[in-house]
Every structure is written in structure tokens, then in C-alpha cells.
């Protein structure tokens with residue numbers, strides 16, 4: 001019997017990224033993550049399963065579509081929702097509402113939605129399908145000193161697939177980066193070592209209890225893995241999302257800086273990523289649940305945090 005090809009589940013592939021490592025890069029975003037950061041700007045990355053997404057701004061209204069999507073649903077999970085003013089016609093549009101408790105994420109409604117207001121988030125690729133897509137941009141990597149970044153979600157939740165893709169990319173001479181929460185068994189992370197040139201490594205809070213309380217997992221394994229990567233002479237770009245009322249206080253920033261200094265030469269740069277609320281709109285596409293929002297830290301405060309970290313001899317940037 002023929003062996004089934006290994007597949008991985010992604011929610012996006014984005015070309016021309018200049019934020020995910022050196023040069024121009026293409027980033028593959030894998031679905032599924034063990035953390036539940038309330039500020040996540042890609043909430044569609046968290047669940048492993050495929051999810052129905054509805055973008056209200058694209059919806060043409062049920063009158064124009066003759067209730068096509070509602071009729072397509074075998075579970076009765078679509079109903080009339082809000083009414084929105086329609087600037088183009090001067091009238092109003094009757095929008096839909098997704099009853100998430102009934103929806104089975106089958107995608108039948110999305111097939112009927114010509115406006116692509118409805119879509120299924122999550123697509124399965126074989127290793128060769130994904131590598132083929134990533135190699136389409138190889139000339140941009142070569143010209144810019146870029147490459148491919150494997151991101152998530154947490155790519156190490158699909159370890160076999162991630163390692164196989166990284167291995168194939170190295171065979172093709174492509175620079176590889178792995179964007180990770182660091183929350184994985186060392187035995188899994190260790191297998192990426194031969195095929196990963198750079199780790200984009202998130203540090204969220206130095207206090208494990210606060211880490212657990214807010215993102216759902218403790219931080220010991222994350223810190224330990226960072227030390228081990230440094231011990232293997234791997235290069236790290238440390239990423240710190242600066243989240244008001246969680247990790248933005250000076251005490252935590254100093255503790256994080258001290259930890260980064262402990263990692264020594266491994267740390268190429270520390271990137272401070274100020275919280276923004278762009279993820280809120282994305283939550284509304286896949287969920288009805290209320291989303292926590294915070295006020296983004298201002299530029300002066302971010303510069304202060306940068307100066308504090310620089311006191312520890314670290315190269316620091318604000319993104």
C-alpha cells in the first residue's frame with residue numbers, strides 16, 4: 001500500500017516580509033498553538049482545526065446574495081444578523097450572523113459566497129507542495145540575503161512537518177528561520193538544529209506564575225530551551241511583545257534583559273514589539289466572544305524600555 005504523504009496545516013503563506021528575519025523573506029504560518037495570548041494578532045493561528053471566517057466588511061448582504069450562504073448551510077448555523085448602512089446605495093444591508101455553537105466548519109457556505117466574505121481558514125499542504133511554493137520566491141531571497149521563516153501559531157506543534165520542510169529548504173540552499181514560542185520539548189527543538197539558521201524567540205514574562213495565568217503555560221521550558229539553543233551556538237532574535245498591564249513594567253523588563261545577557265553572543269538583537277490592537281478585528285471574524293483590548297504603549301515609553309535594556313549591553317530595536 002502506498003504511504004500517505006506527510007501533511008501540515010497552515011493558515012497563510014506571506015511573501016515579501018521584512019519583519020521575520022534578515023532580507024526579504026517568505027513566511028509560512030502553521031496552525032495550532034499551545035499558548036493563548038490574549039493580545040494575539042493572529043487568533044486564527046491558535047486552533048489546529050480549520051475555522052470558518054466571516055469578514056463583515058466584505059459581506060454584500062443577504063438580499064443581493066438571495067440568502068445563498070444561509071441556504072447552503074446543512075446545520076442551520078447562519079441566520080440574519082446586524083443591519084448595516086450601505087453608503088453606496090444610501091440604503092441598508094441585512095448581514096448574516098454565524099451561530100458558532102452549531103457551525104461544523106465544513107465550508108459549504110464559503111463555497112457559495114462569491115464575495116469571499118466567508119472563507120475557511122486553514123489549508124493542508126504536503127511537504128513538497130509547501131516547499132514548491134516557498135521556492136517560487138528564491139530569487140528574492142538570493143538578491144536580498146533573505147530566506148524562509150517558519151512561523152505560527154507554534155510550528156513545533158507539527159514537528160515532523162516543520163522539520164521536514166526545514167530540511168528540504170536547507171537542501172535547496174535557502175536561509176531558514178524558525179519563529180517559535182519556545183514552548184516545546186527539547187527533544188523536538190533539538191531536531192531543528194541542523195536545519196535552522198536563526199531562531200526568532202518570544203519572551204513574554206520572566207515570572208512563571210504570571211506567564212501561566214495570562215498565556216496558559218509556565219515559562220520554565222521556554223527559558224530552558226533558550227539557554228540550550230545558546231549553548232548550541234545558535235543565533236537568536238529575541239522578541240518581546242510589550243503588553244500593558246502584563247509585562248511592560250520596568251521590573252519585568254530588567255529581569256528579561258538580565259536573562260538575555262545571560263544568553264551571551266547567541267543574542268543577535270532584542271526586538272521590542274509594542275502591543276497593537278489589530279488582532280481585535282480578526283477575533284471578530286472567527287468568534288463571538290468578547291476580546292480584551294488595551295491601550296498601546298506610547299513611543300516615549302517604548303524608548304525608555306529600550307534604554308533600560310541597552311544598559312545591559314544588548315542591541316535593542318523597537319518594531
Ligand code: SF4
Pocket residue numbers: 058059060061062064065068069070096112113114115116117118
Ligand atoms: S456571507 Fe457571502 S453569500 Fe452570505 S450574504 Fe454575505 S456576501 Fe452574500
Ligand code: SF4
Pocket residue numbers: 052072073074075076077078098102103104105106107108109110
Ligand atoms: S462552515 Fe458549514 S456548518 Fe459552518 S456555517 Fe458554513 S456551511 Fe454551516
